[in-house]
Amino acid sequence: MxxxxxxxxxxxxxxxxxxxxxxxxxxxxxxxxxxxxxxxxxxxxxxxxxxxxxxxxxxxxxxxxxxxxxxxxxxxxxxxxxxxxxxxxxxxxxxxxxxxxxxxxxxxxxxxxxxxxxxxxxxxxxxxxxxxxxxxxxxxxxxxxxxxxxxxxxxxxxxxxxxxxxxxxxxxxxxxxxxxxxxxxxxxxxxxxxxxxxxxxxxxxxxxxxxxxxRFALSGSDGVALWARTMTFADCAKIRPPEDLAPLCPNTVRLDAASEYVWDPGASLNLLGDRFAHNDRARRFAVAAITAQPLDYLREVAKDTSLAFAWTPIAHPKRVSVxxxxxxxxxxxxxxxxxxxxxxxxxxxxxxxxxxxxxxxxxxxxxxxxWLLHGGPFFALLLLTGLSGLARLRRPARHEAVDGARAEAAARAGGDALLPWAAAVFLLVAPVAALDFDHRYVLPAIPLACVAAALALNSLRPSLPKAAKSP
Known part of the structure; x- marks a missing residue:
């Protein structure tokens, strides 16, 4: 003990x-x-x-x-x-x-x-x-x-x-x-x-x-959520939806956040009645919108994801997070x-x-x-540090060339970092791509980013010259 x-x-x-x-x-x-x-x-x-x-x-x-x-x-x-x-x-x-x-x-x-x-x-x-x-x-x-x-x-x-x-x-x-x-x-x-x-x-x-x-599925809202995501950019003049999907086009309702289209009674999907009864129809519209406007979709996802790295946290309408x-x-x-x-x-x-x-x-x-450890820049630094593990996979340091075991250990340590790093990035981006950004949804990515950053930094340790370890 x-x-x-x-x-x-x-x-x-x-x-x-x-x-x-x-x-x-x-x-x-x-x-x-x-x-x-x-x-x-x-x-x-x-x-x-x-x-x-x-x-x-x-x-x-x-x-x-x-x-x-x-x-x-x-x-x-x-x-x-x-x-x-x-x-x-x-x-x-x-x-x-x-x-x-x-x-x-x-x-x-x-x-x-x-x-x-x-x-x-x-x-x-x-x-x-x-x-x-x-x-x-x-x-x-x-x-x-x-x-x-x-x-x-x-x-x-x-x-x-x-x-x-x-x-x-x-x-x-x-x-x-x-x-x-x-x-x-x-x-x-x-x-x-x-x-x-x-x-x-x-x-x-x-x-x-x-x-x-x-319905053989895990939930009944994936189509509704993705439809709401497209409401911030969808242009039916470009999408040219078939007749059965045309009622799901954006109407005069304009909201601050994509997720609010799920609940606003004036949104086009909600005018059809029970929103979740039209889940498959909403998914078809969303896929059509993303296919017709892929760059607009990626722009919206990138813009909202970037809120996670803001110096001052951005408040989100009607959300539970502070x-x-x-x-x-x-x-x-x-x-x-x-x-x-x-x-x-x-x-x-x-x-x-x-x-x-x-x-x-x-x-x-x-x-x-x-505050400096809570803000978006610190989270961005964690992700960048975790990504540095990729460098260990691409090439070992010059002085490691004669020490294959140490180079392999460094590469493996860098590779270890990529699993939690990829999981962190996915958990950060996926909610935004599927519906919307919320600071609450960033939290699951932070522990994974911490693990990835620590493992990536650890991968640098074997690369230090032996002489440098002595005072």
Whole structure:
């Protein structure tokens, strides 16, 4: 125990401080944060145990179902705070495993531990934290050893499948994981193990979804979301849609954000009635718009993605995230709606409007995650640093040419960085490409970017001349 403490002293101190901060968050609010309508659709699925027909797959609701016997959304928040500590611990242990010293591995876990964005996600009944936990878990398993064993690949595939069933934007990460194994020339049995444990749950879920909604899919909103994405640039004079798609063309409604077209009653799709009943039709229109105006689509995606790197965070209309990262104080009411009453009756009788609690909330309101580490430029620096691992794959340093083992180790370390880097970039861009930008959607990419940056920097260590290591 003494050896363990001395080896990991710095991280354990940081972890203890982060745990104390989470206790303060629990004391500062009298219940978990419940957002309308996302939190209550998750709870509704957990109570009914049937897939929702619109936006949210059931992965997070299964987690809520497991905790249902305790009848406490506060316990949900407490478990999620523990998961936040677990994410940081996985990052630290992975980096130590890959050869980083404690003083270098600990900073990579710091954003997850202290950034207010993560703390607020942990305290809310939202699916984001589960996606981050599962994704980091899968990356940790895949990078833990030089050669991935079949059991490890199967575990990673299952975690990525669960991440995809929690939020469909994570499904393509399965492809990244399989590509990583193929590039590493992993034995086919290992690749097959990951493919099976990743794809079988998705197929089974799609079959379950089809039983209830008549469509073999993971959700019923992909077409609606992509249609909304095109509303910021679609020009039907260029698209020339067929007669059945023409009613979905932009009308006189002009909104600040693509996602608002999903909900605005005056938007063309909503004038047709139930928006989700026209999901396939909306997808056909969106594909036609993107095909006819590919550069306009890419411009909109690039413009909105760039908001993640802004020096000053950009506020987004009607979003749950707080760009300045502050902990709010006050009272947050709940609507008088059957879903709220049902959750209160069947999941937690104590569900109520959240209130901040003094003096704890006052102390928490003064907490500020260092601004320079919270802003977009720091995130951009992380991504650029992670990308530098590619340089180690392209060519070793000149003085490494005579040391093949060191050059190979550096190249492998640089290659390790590319898996979390690619996953980070995908999780950053995919929500924008499929619907819209939100600062909340940036958070899942940050831990992966931290891992990639740390591994890329570690790949430079073998390239240092031996003489330079001496004082």
């Amino acid at each position: 003494t050896t363990l403490t001395s080896t990991h002293r710095l991280f354990l101190v940081v972890l203890a401080l982060a745990a104390a901060l989470r206790v303060l968050v629990m004391l500062a609010y009298d219940t978990a944060q419940l957002y309308w309508y996302d939190s209550f659709t998750y709870l509704d699925t957990a109570l009914r145990m049937r897939p929702q027909g619109a936006f949210h797959p059931a992965g997070y609701s299964w987690f809520l179902w497991l905790l249902r016997p305790f009848h406490s959304v506060e316990l949900v928040a407490a478990v999620q705070h523990t998961m936040g500590l677990g994410i940081a611990t996985m990052i630290y242990l992975l980096l130590r495993r890959r050869g980083l010293p404690g003083w270098a591995a600990t900073p990579a876990a710091v954003p997850v531990l202290f950034d207010t964005g993560f703390l607020r996600l942990e305290h809310a009944v939202l699916s984001d934290l589960q996606v981050i936990f599962l994704t980091i878990g899968a990356i940790t398993v895949l990078l833990w050893r030089e050669r991935v064993a079949p059991g490890a690949a199967a575990a990673a595939g299952l975690m990525l499948a669960l991440a995809g069933l929690t939020r469909t934007a994570a499904v393509p990460l399965i492809g990244l994981g399989l590509l990583f194994l193929l590039v590493r020339r992993t034995p086919w049995r290992t690749v097959a193990a990951m493919a099976a444990t990743a794809l079988v749950p998705l197929v089974l879920y799609a079959g379950w979804y089809a039983q209830h909604h008549g 760009p300045d990262g502050a902990f709010p104080t006050g009272v947050w009411s709940l609507p008088d709606h059957p879903l709220v009453a049902q959750a209160r009756a069947a999941y937690d009788p104590g569900i109520r409007a959240q209130r901040s609690v003094e003096p704890f909330a006052g102390l928490l309101a003064r907490y500020r995650w260092p």
